[in-house]
Amino acid sequence: MTCPMDKYEPRPERIWLGLDVIRGGGIFGLLILHSAFYYYDGLWTLDLANPPPVITIIGFLLMFAGLFAIISGAVHGIGIERLLRRPGWTLRKIAIKKVTSGLFILLTAYVYFMFTGPGLSDFENQRMDNSVLVEWIQSGRWAGFSLDRILYIDSLVMIGTNILLLTLVWLVLAKVGHLKPTIVLAMAGGVMLLSLLRLPLYPVLLDHLESGNWGWVILLNGLVNKNNPILPFFAFGLLGSWLGLLLERDRSLRPARWLGLVLLTIGAALYILLPDTMLQRAIDLKWYSIMITQFGLFILIFMAAIRLFDQSGSHRTPNQLTLFFCRFSRAGLTAFFWESVVAAIAWRALKALFPAMRFDIAGSLLFGASLAVFWGLLLMIWERFRYAGTIESLYVRIVTRFGHASSKALKLGRGDHGHPAQPA
Secondary structure, eight states: OOOOOOSSSSOOOOHHHHHHHHHHHHHHHHHHHHHHHHHTTTTTGOOOTSOOOHHHHHHHHHHTHOOOOHHHHHHHHHHHHHHHHTEEEEEEEEHHHHHHHHHHHHHHHHHHIIIIIIOEETTTEEEOOHHHHHHHHSSSSSOOOOOOHHHHOHHHHHHHHHHHHHHHHHHHHHTOOOOOOOHHHHHHHHHHHHGGGGGHHHHHHHHHHHOOOHHHHHHHHHHSSSSSSSHHHHHHHHHHHHHHHHHHTTTOOHHHHHHHHHHHHHHHHHHSOOOOGGGGTOOOOHHHHHHHHHHHHHHHHHHHHHHHHTTTOOOOOHHHHHHHHHHHHHHHHHHHHHHHHHHHHHHHHHHHTTTTTOOOOHHHHHHHHHHHHHHHHHHHHTTTTTTTTSSHHHHHHHHHHOOOOOOOHHTTTTTTTTOOOOOO
């Protein structure tokens, strides 16, 4: 069966530079915050009821997984939209390409979080539940996989799951001829409203976990887990798909601007009025107000990036700072995968040189920023070799094995099927 998109005229395919910049900038910021949080010496003595403002800001920024969900939703939505327009691309071929992509991200996510990912903070016991390699570097102990790490839904798991769910939604809508921006937006709003069910369901998950009812745990974990579950993060993915669809079909972004402002205002008002439980990571109305706030904020960030880099006559050769962040978008998964291991090695080396060293807030932020800049310089060198040996390079090899076009291959300088890109 061919794709039911004949009513849409073909259009030149653009690289949306703004999406690369905010994704790369987000990864760069995350590299800083991970190290700043996990190597801050005063972490276990924080007064969570009255934390320093900078800690509250870091805590809020560490909850920015929804921004990556929106960007991923936009990128994969745009990708499906373009494939639907190409002659010869059946729904089956598109499904194979996108399912392969989603499964690759999921497999990478679980390998990452078990072996190289960051620690889980256990405030009750004042310890870090580290991944295997990080624990080995820090203590020389070969740790196993804790139940908390196995059940944890990290941002990569969330993105991989969203890719699979978004593919299902888009292809069903395309098949029945209802792939319209308003429908995608309505679905995003519906999932966001359904996310209120997470408030009563999360305690149910904890009860089943304590009782060892593993069937219920498996069923509920991906849906309402404390970290990055389907409710509400699939809503962020759908929202990104809506924005991507508006871009690809040259629709006005003015409704998105108003929606972002309204949601940001409502969410911020609720956040101010409700009791502050953010750093306790409670699943309550305070949490929901943060999600609404981020829904609006991320729309505005998305639109500001598109406005700055892709609209208003701003098409120009990217400057060095823009290229610096774009490299994190192209090969940031590799940096993300290994950053905790590199941070642990750097920390171990510094402690060997300065045994009494302790990081206050400023010191931990400087440590994180230094490592992020290191990754930026490494990616600058790696670019000269078309990012050979990166996880992204492996991704291109696997996806293009099926003969499918890959925008990631072009961004890595490897052409449409893993070969060096030819100049235009």
